[in-house]
Amino acid sequence: MKNIGELFLSSIKAHNRKTAVIYKSQKISYRQLAQKVAELATSLRAAGIRRGDVVGVYGVHSPMHVVAIFAAALNDAAFQILHVASLPEGIKHQIADSGARFLIGEKFWIQKIEGTLRDRSVKIVELDEWGGLGSFRARRGRKRLGSKAPMNIPADVANIIYTSGSTGLAKGVVIPHRTLLDGARIVSGYLNITKKDVILSILPFSFDYGLNQLMTVISQGATIVMHNFVAPNDLIRVARQAKVTGLAAVPSFWPNFFNPKLTHPKAGQSIRSLRYITTAGGPHGKKLLLALTKFFPQAKVIIMYGLTESFRSTYLPAELVLKKIGSIGKAVPEVEILIRNEDGEECRAGERGELLHRGAFITHGYLNNPELNREKFIEMETAGPGTLKERVVRSGDLVSRDKEGFIYFHGRIDSQIKSYGFRISPTEVEQVALSFRGVSHAAAFGMPDPLAGQRVCLAVSRFDGEEKKTDEFREHLRKKLPNYSVPAKILFFKKMPTTSSGKINYPHLKAKADGKN
Protein backbone atom coordinates (compact mmCIF):
# COMPACT_ATOMS: atom_id res chain seq x y z
CA MET A 1 0.00 0.00 0.00
CA LYS A 2 1.48 3.33 -1.07
CA ASN A 3 -0.83 5.86 0.53
CA ILE A 4 -4.04 6.25 2.52
CA GLY A 5 -6.00 6.94 -0.68
CA GLU A 6 -5.11 3.44 -1.86
CA LEU A 7 -5.96 2.10 1.59
CA PHE A 8 -9.42 3.60 1.24
CA LEU A 9 -9.93 2.30 -2.30
CA SER A 10 -8.92 -1.22 -1.34
CA SER A 11 -11.22 -1.16 1.68
CA ILE A 12 -14.31 -0.04 -0.22
CA LYS A 13 -13.65 -2.73 -2.79
CA ALA A 14 -13.48 -5.42 -0.12
CA HIS A 15 -16.24 -4.17 2.17
CA ASN A 16 -18.64 -2.42 -0.19
CA ARG A 17 -21.92 -3.01 1.62
CA LYS A 18 -20.60 -3.11 5.13
CA THR A 19 -21.22 -0.21 7.53
CA ALA A 20 -18.24 2.14 7.58
CA VAL A 21 -19.52 4.96 9.79
CA ILE A 22 -22.31 5.34 12.32
CA TYR A 23 -23.24 8.87 13.34
CA LYS A 24 -26.35 10.01 15.19
CA SER A 25 -27.76 6.46 14.82
CA GLN A 26 -27.50 6.63 11.00
CA LYS A 27 -25.37 4.10 9.18
CA ILE A 28 -23.16 4.93 6.20
CA SER A 29 -21.89 1.94 4.25
CA TYR A 30 -18.46 1.84 2.63
CA ARG A 31 -20.25 2.20 -0.70
CA GLN A 32 -22.14 5.32 0.43
CA LEU A 33 -18.99 6.74 1.93
CA ALA A 34 -17.19 6.13 -1.36
CA GLN A 35 -19.90 8.06 -3.21
CA LYS A 36 -19.51 11.08 -0.90
CA VAL A 37 -15.73 10.92 -1.17
CA ALA A 38 -15.97 10.66 -4.96
CA GLU A 39 -18.24 13.71 -5.16
CA LEU A 40 -15.95 15.83 -3.06
CA ALA A 41 -12.77 14.54 -4.70
CA THR A 42 -14.17 15.29 -8.15
CA SER A 43 -15.31 18.74 -7.12
CA LEU A 44 -11.94 19.54 -5.59
CA ARG A 45 -10.28 18.44 -8.82
CA ALA A 46 -12.56 20.70 -10.82
CA ALA A 47 -11.64 23.54 -8.47
CA GLY A 48 -7.98 23.07 -9.27
CA ILE A 49 -6.58 21.00 -6.42
CA ARG A 50 -3.02 19.85 -7.12
CA ARG A 51 -0.71 17.18 -5.78
CA GLY A 52 0.94 18.45 -2.59
CA ASP A 53 -1.81 20.97 -1.73
CA VAL A 54 -2.99 21.22 1.85
CA VAL A 55 -6.70 20.97 2.66
CA GLY A 56 -7.91 22.31 6.01
CA VAL A 57 -10.94 20.64 7.59
CA TYR A 58 -12.95 22.52 10.18
CA GLY A 59 -16.02 21.44 12.12
CA VAL A 60 -17.21 19.16 14.89
CA HIS A 61 -16.27 15.51 14.86
CA SER A 62 -18.51 14.07 12.14
CA PRO A 63 -18.49 11.97 8.92
CA MET A 64 -17.53 15.19 7.11
CA HIS A 65 -14.00 14.65 8.38
CA VAL A 66 -13.80 11.12 6.98
CA VAL A 67 -15.06 12.30 3.60
CA ALA A 68 -12.68 15.27 3.50
CA ILE A 69 -9.63 13.24 4.57
CA PHE A 70 -10.02 10.65 1.84
CA ALA A 71 -11.12 13.12 -0.82
CA ALA A 72 -7.91 15.05 -0.17
CA ALA A 73 -5.86 11.83 -0.23
CA LEU A 74 -7.35 10.71 -3.55
CA ASN A 75 -6.15 14.00 -5.02
CA ASP A 76 -2.66 13.49 -3.56
CA ALA A 77 -3.27 16.44 -1.22
CA ALA A 78 -2.55 16.51 2.49
CA PHE A 79 -5.25 17.17 5.08
CA GLN A 80 -5.07 19.32 8.17
CA ILE A 81 -7.77 18.98 10.83
CA LEU A 82 -8.45 22.27 12.60
CA HIS A 83 -9.68 21.78 16.14
CA VAL A 84 -12.92 23.59 16.94
CA ALA A 85 -11.56 24.52 20.38
CA SER A 86 -8.89 26.65 18.69
CA LEU A 87 -9.62 30.36 18.54
CA PRO A 88 -9.92 32.17 15.16
CA GLU A 89 -6.40 33.64 15.57
CA GLY A 90 -5.04 30.11 16.09
CA ILE A 91 -6.87 28.84 13.01
CA LYS A 92 -5.55 31.76 10.98
CA HIS A 93 -2.01 30.93 12.04
CA GLN A 94 -2.42 27.24 11.23
CA ILE A 95 -3.81 27.95 7.77
CA ALA A 96 -1.11 30.52 7.02
CA ASP A 97 1.61 28.21 8.31
CA SER A 98 0.50 25.18 6.31
CA GLY A 99 -0.30 27.24 3.23
CA ALA A 100 -3.66 25.48 2.90
CA ARG A 101 -5.34 26.29 -0.42
CA PHE A 102 -8.69 24.74 0.49
CA LEU A 103 -10.79 24.88 3.61
CA ILE A 104 -13.56 22.33 3.99
CA GLY A 105 -16.10 22.76 6.74
CA GLU A 106 -19.62 23.16 8.00
CA LYS A 107 -21.18 26.55 7.32
CA PHE A 108 -21.63 27.26 11.04
CA TRP A 109 -17.91 26.90 11.67
CA ILE A 110 -16.68 28.52 8.49
CA GLN A 111 -18.69 31.65 9.34
CA LYS A 112 -16.80 31.90 12.61
CA ILE A 113 -13.44 32.24 10.92
CA GLU A 114 -14.25 33.70 7.52
CA GLY A 115 -13.21 37.17 8.68
CA THR A 116 -9.75 36.01 9.63
CA LEU A 117 -9.23 34.43 6.19
CA ARG A 118 -10.05 37.51 4.11
CA ASP A 119 -6.44 38.25 3.29
CA ARG A 120 -5.74 34.70 2.18
CA SER A 121 -6.63 33.01 -1.07
CA VAL A 122 -8.22 29.97 0.49
CA LYS A 123 -10.99 28.28 -1.44
CA ILE A 124 -13.83 27.47 0.93
CA VAL A 125 -15.85 24.31 0.44
CA GLU A 126 -18.94 23.95 2.59
CA LEU A 127 -19.98 20.44 3.50
CA ASP A 128 -22.74 19.32 5.81
CA GLU A 129 -21.84 17.19 8.82
CA TRP A 130 -22.57 14.07 6.77
CA GLY A 131 -19.98 14.99 4.19
CA GLY A 132 -22.51 16.14 1.60
CA LEU A 133 -21.68 19.09 -0.59
CA GLY A 134 -23.49 22.31 0.21
CA SER A 135 -22.98 25.55 -1.68
CA PHE A 136 -19.98 24.10 -3.47
CA ARG A 137 -21.61 22.36 -6.43
CA ALA A 138 -21.36 18.59 -6.45
CA ARG A 139 -19.95 17.14 -9.65
CA ARG A 140 -22.01 14.00 -9.36
CA GLY A 141 -21.64 12.90 -12.98
CA ARG A 142 -19.97 9.77 -14.16
CA LYS A 143 -16.70 10.24 -12.36
CA ARG A 144 -16.01 7.02 -10.60
CA LEU A 145 -13.93 6.65 -7.54
CA GLY A 146 -10.55 5.31 -8.45
CA SER A 147 -10.72 6.50 -12.04
CA LYS A 148 -7.54 8.36 -11.21
CA ALA A 149 -5.38 6.42 -8.76
CA PRO A 150 -3.49 8.52 -6.22
CA MET A 151 0.20 8.76 -7.01
CA ASN A 152 1.68 9.59 -3.62
CA ILE A 153 4.32 7.27 -2.25
CA PRO A 154 4.67 6.42 1.48
CA ALA A 155 7.18 9.24 2.04
CA ASP A 156 4.78 11.93 0.73
CA VAL A 157 2.87 14.15 3.11
CA ALA A 158 -0.54 12.86 4.17
CA ASN A 159 -1.40 15.10 7.09
CA ILE A 160 -0.28 18.05 9.20
CA ILE A 161 -1.11 17.97 12.90
CA TYR A 162 -0.80 21.18 14.91
CA THR A 163 0.47 20.85 18.41
CA SER A 164 1.70 23.40 20.93
CA GLY A 165 5.44 23.51 21.41
CA SER A 166 7.24 24.86 24.44
CA THR A 167 7.22 28.35 22.94
CA GLY A 168 4.84 30.50 20.95
CA LEU A 169 2.25 29.42 18.43
CA ALA A 170 1.20 25.88 17.53
CA LYS A 171 3.65 23.90 15.40
CA GLY A 172 2.66 21.76 12.44
CA VAL A 173 3.98 18.21 12.54
CA VAL A 174 4.20 16.83 9.01
CA ILE A 175 2.97 13.24 8.85
CA PRO A 176 3.84 11.05 5.86
CA HIS A 177 1.53 8.36 4.48
CA ARG A 178 3.98 5.78 5.79
CA THR A 179 3.29 6.81 9.41
CA LEU A 180 -0.48 6.54 9.00
CA LEU A 181 -0.24 3.20 7.17
CA ASP A 182 2.19 1.76 9.73
CA GLY A 183 0.01 3.07 12.53
CA ALA A 184 -3.04 1.30 11.13
CA ARG A 185 -1.16 -1.95 10.53
CA ILE A 186 0.79 -2.15 13.79
CA VAL A 187 -1.95 -0.93 16.14
CA SER A 188 -4.60 -3.19 14.62
CA GLY A 189 -2.09 -6.00 15.07
CA TYR A 190 -1.57 -5.63 18.80
CA LEU A 191 -5.20 -4.70 19.51
CA ASN A 192 -6.42 -7.59 17.29
CA ILE A 193 -8.75 -5.31 15.36
CA THR A 194 -10.71 -7.06 12.62
CA LYS A 195 -13.58 -6.20 10.30
CA LYS A 196 -15.96 -7.34 13.05
CA ASP A 197 -14.93 -4.47 15.29
CA VAL A 198 -17.09 -1.43 15.92
CA ILE A 199 -14.93 1.35 17.30
CA LEU A 200 -16.28 4.35 19.14
CA SER A 201 -14.51 7.53 18.11
CA ILE A 202 -14.79 10.53 20.42
CA LEU A 203 -11.25 11.87 20.02
CA PRO A 204 -10.80 14.43 17.27
CA PHE A 205 -8.78 13.53 14.18
CA SER A 206 -6.55 16.51 14.96
CA PHE A 207 -5.10 14.25 17.64
CA ASP A 208 -2.86 11.44 16.31
CA TYR A 209 -4.43 8.96 18.75
CA GLY A 210 -7.91 9.74 17.38
CA LEU A 211 -6.75 9.71 13.77
CA ASN A 212 -5.14 6.32 14.25
CA GLN A 213 -8.57 4.91 15.17
CA LEU A 214 -9.95 5.97 11.80
CA MET A 215 -7.01 4.49 9.91
CA THR A 216 -7.24 1.14 11.75
CA VAL A 217 -10.98 0.99 11.01
CA ILE A 218 -10.51 1.67 7.29
CA SER A 219 -7.56 -0.72 7.02
CA GLN A 220 -9.55 -3.58 8.52
CA GLY A 221 -12.98 -2.85 7.04
CA ALA A 222 -14.34 -2.28 10.53
CA THR A 223 -16.95 0.31 11.61
CA ILE A 224 -16.33 3.66 13.26
CA VAL A 225 -19.02 5.23 15.46
CA MET A 226 -18.49 8.99 15.63
CA HIS A 227 -19.80 10.72 18.72
CA ASN A 228 -19.38 14.16 20.24
CA PHE A 229 -19.07 13.37 23.90
CA VAL A 230 -20.89 15.55 26.40
CA ALA A 231 -22.68 13.25 28.87
CA PRO A 232 -21.67 9.68 29.82
CA ASN A 233 -25.25 8.37 29.60
CA ASP A 234 -25.47 9.42 25.96
CA LEU A 235 -22.18 7.74 25.13
CA ILE A 236 -23.26 4.53 26.85
CA ARG A 237 -26.54 4.54 24.94
CA VAL A 238 -24.76 5.09 21.61
CA ALA A 239 -22.19 2.39 22.38
CA ARG A 240 -24.86 -0.09 23.44
CA GLN A 241 -27.00 0.53 20.35
CA ALA A 242 -24.06 0.25 17.96
CA LYS A 243 -22.60 -2.77 19.78
CA VAL A 244 -19.27 -1.04 20.18
CA THR A 245 -16.27 -3.33 20.73
CA GLY A 246 -13.49 -0.75 21.23
CA LEU A 247 -13.22 2.64 22.84
CA ALA A 248 -10.30 5.07 23.17
CA ALA A 249 -10.03 8.11 25.39
CA VAL A 250 -7.72 10.22 27.54
CA PRO A 251 -7.49 10.02 31.36
CA SER A 252 -9.47 13.20 32.00
CA PHE A 253 -12.44 11.68 30.19
CA TRP A 254 -12.94 8.67 32.45
CA PRO A 255 -13.92 10.31 35.78
CA ASN A 256 -17.15 11.46 34.09
CA PHE A 257 -18.21 7.82 34.26
CA PHE A 258 -17.38 7.38 37.92
CA ASN A 259 -19.39 10.39 39.02
CA PRO A 260 -22.61 8.95 40.55
CA LYS A 261 -24.38 12.18 39.70
CA LEU A 262 -23.80 11.63 36.01
CA THR A 263 -24.34 7.93 35.50
CA HIS A 264 -25.26 4.70 37.24
CA PRO A 265 -22.24 2.77 38.66
CA LYS A 266 -23.16 -0.33 36.63
CA ALA A 267 -24.00 1.49 33.40
CA GLY A 268 -20.68 0.52 31.81
CA GLN A 269 -21.56 -3.16 32.02
CA SER A 270 -24.53 -2.60 29.74
CA ILE A 271 -22.14 -2.26 26.76
CA ARG A 272 -21.83 -6.03 26.58
CA SER A 273 -20.05 -6.00 23.25
CA LEU A 274 -17.13 -3.90 24.55
CA ARG A 275 -13.96 -5.99 24.39
CA TYR A 276 -11.24 -3.37 24.88
CA ILE A 277 -10.55 0.17 26.02
CA THR A 278 -7.39 2.10 25.27
CA THR A 279 -6.37 5.12 27.28
CA ALA A 280 -3.50 7.51 26.59
CA GLY A 281 -2.42 11.12 26.89
CA GLY A 282 -1.75 11.56 30.59
CA PRO A 283 -0.99 9.86 33.89
CA HIS A 284 -2.94 6.77 34.92
CA GLY A 285 -3.02 6.44 38.70
CA LYS A 286 -4.10 3.39 40.67
CA LYS A 287 -7.44 4.95 41.62
CA LEU A 288 -8.31 5.65 37.99
CA LEU A 289 -7.30 2.19 36.77
CA LEU A 290 -9.23 0.42 39.53
CA ALA A 291 -12.32 2.50 38.80
CA LEU A 292 -11.99 1.90 35.07
CA THR A 293 -11.64 -1.87 35.35
CA LYS A 294 -14.56 -1.94 37.78
CA PHE A 295 -16.81 0.21 35.61
CA PHE A 296 -16.06 -1.78 32.43
CA PRO A 297 -15.34 -5.30 33.84
CA GLN A 298 -16.10 -6.89 30.47
CA ALA A 299 -13.35 -4.96 28.67
CA LYS A 300 -9.57 -5.24 28.53
CA VAL A 301 -7.98 -1.95 29.54
CA ILE A 302 -4.82 -1.12 27.58
CA ILE A 303 -2.59 1.88 28.27
CA MET A 304 -0.95 3.57 25.30
CA TYR A 305 1.64 6.31 24.95
CA GLY A 306 2.69 8.29 21.92
CA LEU A 307 3.95 11.60 20.62
CA THR A 308 2.60 13.48 17.64
CA GLU A 309 6.15 13.54 16.24
CA SER A 310 6.37 9.75 16.28
CA PHE A 311 2.71 8.71 16.56
CA ARG A 312 2.64 5.56 18.75
CA SER A 313 5.51 4.56 21.02
CA THR A 314 4.53 2.18 23.82
CA TYR A 315 1.65 0.17 25.21
CA LEU A 316 0.89 -1.77 28.35
CA PRO A 317 -1.24 -4.88 27.74
CA ALA A 318 -4.42 -5.40 29.74
CA GLU A 319 -3.09 -8.28 31.86
CA LEU A 320 -0.39 -5.98 33.31
CA VAL A 321 -2.38 -2.79 33.83
CA LEU A 322 -3.06 -3.46 37.53
CA LYS A 323 0.31 -5.14 38.10
CA LYS A 324 2.44 -2.35 36.66
CA ILE A 325 0.58 0.72 37.85
CA GLY A 326 2.07 3.95 36.57
CA SER A 327 3.80 2.21 33.67
CA ILE A 328 3.30 3.11 30.01
CA GLY A 329 4.51 -0.39 29.09
CA LYS A 330 7.11 -1.29 26.49
CA ALA A 331 7.75 -0.28 22.90
CA VAL A 332 5.11 -1.17 20.30
CA PRO A 333 6.22 -3.54 17.50
CA GLU A 334 8.85 -2.09 15.12
CA VAL A 335 9.85 0.61 17.61
CA GLU A 336 12.65 0.82 20.15
CA ILE A 337 12.55 3.14 23.13
CA LEU A 338 15.85 4.53 24.39
CA ILE A 339 16.18 6.31 27.71
CA ARG A 340 19.16 8.68 27.76
CA ASN A 341 20.60 10.59 30.72
CA GLU A 342 22.10 14.09 30.54
CA ASP A 343 25.40 12.63 29.34
CA GLY A 344 23.64 10.97 26.43
CA GLU A 345 24.15 7.49 27.88
CA GLU A 346 21.49 4.81 28.18
CA CYS A 347 20.00 4.87 31.68
CA ARG A 348 20.30 1.97 34.06
CA ALA A 349 17.15 0.40 35.55
CA GLY A 350 15.54 2.95 37.85
CA GLU A 351 17.56 5.88 36.52
CA ARG A 352 15.56 8.74 35.06
CA GLY A 353 16.26 10.12 31.61
CA GLU A 354 14.63 11.37 28.44
CA LEU A 355 12.54 9.01 26.30
CA LEU A 356 13.77 8.71 22.71
CA HIS A 357 11.80 6.95 20.00
CA ARG A 358 13.47 5.11 17.12
CA GLY A 359 12.05 2.93 14.36
CA ALA A 360 8.57 3.05 12.83
CA PHE A 361 6.23 6.05 12.69
CA ILE A 362 8.80 8.85 12.63
CA THR A 363 7.33 11.90 10.94
CA HIS A 364 8.89 14.56 8.70
CA GLY A 365 9.22 16.99 11.60
CA TYR A 366 7.89 20.48 12.11
CA LEU A 367 6.81 22.69 9.24
CA ASN A 368 8.72 25.98 8.88
CA ASN A 369 10.80 25.28 11.95
CA PRO A 370 14.35 24.05 11.24
CA GLU A 371 15.57 25.08 14.68
CA LEU A 372 13.01 22.96 16.50
CA ASN A 373 13.63 20.09 14.09
CA ARG A 374 17.32 20.14 15.00
CA GLU A 375 16.39 20.10 18.67
CA LYS A 376 13.72 17.39 18.62
CA PHE A 377 14.81 15.15 15.72
CA ILE A 378 18.36 14.13 16.41
CA GLU A 379 20.65 11.96 14.35
CA MET A 380 22.30 8.85 15.75
CA GLU A 381 24.88 6.55 14.27
CA THR A 382 23.10 3.21 14.52
CA ALA A 383 24.19 1.37 11.37
CA GLY A 384 27.94 1.49 11.86
CA PRO A 385 30.81 3.91 11.20
CA GLY A 386 30.56 5.99 8.06
CA THR A 387 26.92 5.12 7.38
CA LEU A 388 24.11 7.62 7.18
CA LYS A 389 22.73 8.56 10.53
CA GLU A 390 19.29 7.51 11.70
CA ARG A 391 16.73 10.09 12.75
CA VAL A 392 15.44 9.61 16.30
CA VAL A 393 12.76 11.62 18.12
CA ARG A 394 13.37 13.25 21.49
CA SER A 395 10.17 13.24 23.53
CA GLY A 396 10.99 15.79 26.21
CA ASP A 397 9.39 13.31 28.64
CA LEU A 398 11.22 12.17 31.75
CA VAL A 399 10.93 8.40 32.20
CA SER A 400 12.64 5.43 33.80
CA ARG A 401 12.68 1.69 33.17
CA ASP A 402 12.28 -1.04 35.79
CA LYS A 403 14.36 -4.23 35.84
CA GLU A 404 11.81 -5.99 33.63
CA GLY A 405 12.00 -3.21 31.06
CA PHE A 406 8.66 -1.54 31.76
CA ILE A 407 8.76 2.22 31.29
CA TYR A 408 7.40 4.75 33.79
CA PHE A 409 6.50 8.36 33.01
CA HIS A 410 7.62 11.01 35.53
CA GLY A 411 6.80 14.31 33.86
CA ARG A 412 8.11 16.79 31.31
CA ILE A 413 11.73 17.85 31.01
CA ASP A 414 10.82 21.18 29.46
CA SER A 415 8.23 23.65 30.68
CA GLN A 416 5.43 22.49 28.38
CA ILE A 417 2.13 21.91 30.17
CA LYS A 418 -0.04 18.88 29.41
CA SER A 419 -3.62 19.39 30.51
CA TYR A 420 -6.59 17.21 29.56
CA GLY A 421 -4.42 15.66 26.87
CA PHE A 422 -3.69 19.06 25.29
CA ARG A 423 -0.15 20.35 25.04
CA ILE A 424 -0.07 23.95 26.14
CA SER A 425 2.70 26.41 25.50
CA PRO A 426 3.42 28.53 28.59
CA THR A 427 4.64 31.26 26.24
CA GLU A 428 1.29 31.41 24.47
CA VAL A 429 -0.51 31.92 27.80
CA GLU A 430 2.09 34.50 28.88
CA GLN A 431 1.76 36.45 25.63
CA VAL A 432 -2.00 36.74 26.10
CA ALA A 433 -1.50 37.84 29.72
CA LEU A 434 1.04 40.46 28.67
CA SER A 435 -1.31 41.87 26.05
CA PHE A 436 -3.56 43.10 28.89
CA ARG A 437 -2.72 46.67 29.84
CA GLY A 438 -0.70 47.10 33.00
CA VAL A 439 0.76 43.59 33.05
CA SER A 440 4.53 43.78 32.92
CA HIS A 441 5.56 40.20 33.75
CA ALA A 442 3.79 36.92 33.26
CA ALA A 443 4.88 33.36 33.99
CA ALA A 444 2.74 30.34 33.17
CA PHE A 445 3.48 26.90 34.52
CA GLY A 446 1.79 23.55 35.17
CA MET A 447 0.76 22.20 38.53
CA PRO A 448 -0.10 18.51 39.05
CA ASP A 449 -3.79 17.70 38.93
CA PRO A 450 -5.26 14.22 39.39
CA LEU A 451 -7.93 14.79 36.74
CA ALA A 452 -6.27 16.96 34.10
CA GLY A 453 -2.71 15.67 34.52
CA GLN A 454 -1.64 19.29 34.93
CA ARG A 455 -3.52 22.56 35.41
CA VAL A 456 -2.34 25.86 34.03
CA CYS A 457 -1.23 28.38 36.66
CA LEU A 458 -0.29 31.96 35.86
CA ALA A 459 1.72 34.46 37.87
CA VAL A 460 1.52 38.13 36.87
CA SER A 461 3.03 41.30 38.27
CA ARG A 462 2.30 45.04 38.26
CA PHE A 463 -1.29 44.53 37.67
CA ASP A 464 -1.91 48.19 38.57
CA GLY A 465 -2.90 46.97 42.01
CA GLU A 466 -6.53 47.62 41.20
CA GLU A 467 -8.73 44.78 42.34
CA LYS A 468 -11.59 45.83 40.07
CA LYS A 469 -9.44 44.95 37.07
CA THR A 470 -8.95 41.37 38.25
CA ASP A 471 -12.25 40.27 36.73
CA GLU A 472 -11.46 42.11 33.51
CA PHE A 473 -8.12 40.33 33.34
CA ARG A 474 -9.73 36.93 33.85
CA GLU A 475 -12.29 37.75 31.19
CA HIS A 476 -9.47 38.78 28.83
CA LEU A 477 -7.75 35.41 29.32
CA ARG A 478 -10.98 33.50 28.83
CA LYS A 479 -11.71 35.33 25.59
CA LYS A 480 -8.22 35.05 24.15
CA LEU A 481 -7.30 31.51 25.10
CA PRO A 482 -8.84 28.14 24.23
CA ASN A 483 -10.79 26.65 27.19
CA TYR A 484 -8.08 24.14 28.01
CA SER A 485 -5.39 26.87 28.24
CA VAL A 486 -7.27 29.21 30.56
CA PRO A 487 -5.36 29.34 33.87
CA ALA A 488 -7.09 27.52 36.69
CA LYS A 489 -5.19 29.68 39.16
CA ILE A 490 -3.81 33.22 38.87
CA LEU A 491 -1.27 34.62 41.33
CA PHE A 492 -0.76 38.37 41.52
CA PHE A 493 2.56 39.87 42.61
CA LYS A 494 3.65 43.48 43.00
CA LYS A 495 7.03 42.30 41.76
CA MET A 496 7.63 38.99 40.01
CA PRO A 497 9.73 36.71 42.27
CA THR A 498 13.13 36.13 40.71
CA THR A 499 16.27 34.16 41.50
CA SER A 500 19.59 35.82 42.23
CA SER A 501 20.42 35.63 38.54
CA GLY A 502 17.26 37.53 37.71
CA LYS A 503 15.38 34.55 36.27
CA ILE A 504 11.79 33.92 37.29
CA ASN A 505 11.77 31.88 40.46
CA TYR A 506 9.55 29.00 39.39
CA PRO A 507 10.05 26.88 42.55
CA HIS A 508 8.79 29.86 44.56
CA LEU A 509 5.80 30.35 42.22
CA LYS A 510 4.95 26.65 42.34
CA ALA A 511 5.15 26.58 46.14
CA LYS A 512 2.90 29.62 46.27
CA ALA A 513 0.44 28.01 43.86
CA ASP A 514 0.52 24.92 46.04
CA GLY A 515 -0.26 27.05 49.11
CA LYS A 516 3.11 26.27 50.71
CA ASN A 517 4.28 29.85 51.22
Added chain:
Amino acid sequence: MIKKNSSELEQQICKILKKVSPQITDGNLEQILNGKSITDLKIIDSLNFVALLCELETVFGVTLTPEDVSIKNFETLEKIIKILRAKIQ
Protein backbone atom coordinates in the same frame (compact mmCIF):
# COMPACT_ATOMS: atom_id res chain seq x y z
CA MET B 1 -37.11 30.79 42.76
CA ILE B 2 -38.42 28.22 40.31
CA LYS B 3 -41.84 29.91 40.42
CA LYS B 4 -40.48 32.76 38.34
CA ASN B 5 -41.97 33.21 34.90
CA SER B 6 -40.31 31.61 31.90
CA SER B 7 -38.75 34.84 30.71
CA GLU B 8 -36.97 35.41 34.02
CA LEU B 9 -35.88 31.78 34.08
CA GLU B 10 -34.55 32.06 30.56
CA GLN B 11 -32.50 35.11 31.51
CA GLN B 12 -31.15 33.31 34.56
CA ILE B 13 -30.23 30.22 32.56
CA CYS B 14 -28.50 32.41 29.97
CA LYS B 15 -26.43 33.96 32.77
CA ILE B 16 -25.47 30.46 33.90
CA LEU B 17 -24.54 29.45 30.36
CA LYS B 18 -22.38 32.54 30.03
CA LYS B 19 -20.71 31.72 33.33
CA VAL B 20 -19.92 28.08 32.50
CA SER B 21 -19.00 28.73 28.87
CA PRO B 22 -17.29 32.13 28.67
CA GLN B 23 -16.85 31.94 24.92
CA ILE B 24 -20.61 32.20 24.35
CA THR B 25 -21.21 35.43 22.52
CA ASP B 26 -24.19 37.76 22.98
CA GLY B 27 -25.24 36.65 19.51
CA ASN B 28 -25.26 33.02 20.67
CA LEU B 29 -27.39 33.96 23.67
CA GLU B 30 -29.86 35.70 21.43
CA GLN B 31 -30.05 32.59 19.27
CA ILE B 32 -30.58 30.43 22.35
CA LEU B 33 -33.35 32.75 23.55
CA ASN B 34 -34.95 32.34 20.13
CA GLY B 35 -35.08 28.58 20.62
CA LYS B 36 -31.82 27.55 18.95
CA SER B 37 -30.38 24.30 20.25
CA ILE B 38 -27.41 24.64 22.56
CA THR B 39 -25.92 21.51 21.05
CA ASP B 40 -26.30 22.89 17.51
CA LEU B 41 -24.34 25.95 18.59
CA LYS B 42 -21.65 23.59 19.94
CA ILE B 43 -21.09 25.68 23.02
CA ILE B 44 -21.33 22.92 25.58
CA ASP B 45 -18.67 20.27 25.97
CA SER B 46 -18.24 17.58 28.62
CA LEU B 47 -16.36 19.92 30.94
CA ASN B 48 -18.79 22.80 30.98
CA PHE B 49 -21.77 20.43 30.88
CA VAL B 50 -20.87 19.22 34.38
CA ALA B 51 -20.41 22.84 35.44
CA LEU B 52 -23.83 23.68 33.94
CA LEU B 53 -25.51 20.89 35.94
CA CYS B 54 -23.86 22.03 39.18
CA GLU B 55 -24.87 25.66 38.59
CA LEU B 56 -28.46 24.71 37.79
CA GLU B 57 -28.63 22.66 41.00
CA THR B 58 -27.17 25.48 43.09
CA VAL B 59 -29.12 28.37 41.61
CA PHE B 60 -32.48 26.62 41.41
CA GLY B 61 -32.11 24.37 44.45
CA VAL B 62 -32.93 21.17 42.56
CA THR B 63 -31.26 17.77 42.54
CA LEU B 64 -30.59 16.17 39.20
CA THR B 65 -30.26 12.38 39.06
CA PRO B 66 -28.17 10.27 36.64
CA GLU B 67 -31.38 9.49 34.73
CA ASP B 68 -31.79 13.21 33.97
CA VAL B 69 -28.24 13.63 32.72
CA SER B 70 -28.60 13.33 28.98
CA ILE B 71 -27.81 16.19 26.65
CA LYS B 72 -31.32 15.74 25.19
CA ASN B 73 -32.76 17.23 28.40
CA PHE B 74 -30.56 20.32 28.14
CA GLU B 75 -30.62 21.03 24.42
CA THR B 76 -32.78 24.14 24.54
CA LEU B 77 -33.91 26.67 27.12
CA GLU B 78 -37.39 25.19 26.91
CA LYS B 79 -36.11 21.73 27.78
CA ILE B 80 -33.96 23.02 30.63
CA ILE B 81 -36.95 24.86 32.09
CA LYS B 82 -39.08 21.74 31.65
CA ILE B 83 -36.69 19.56 33.61
CA LEU B 84 -36.21 22.20 36.30
CA ARG B 85 -39.96 22.53 36.75
CA ALA B 86 -40.36 18.74 36.86
CA LYS B 87 -37.68 18.52 39.53
CA ILE B 88 -39.32 21.08 41.75
CA GLN B 89 -42.72 19.42 41.67
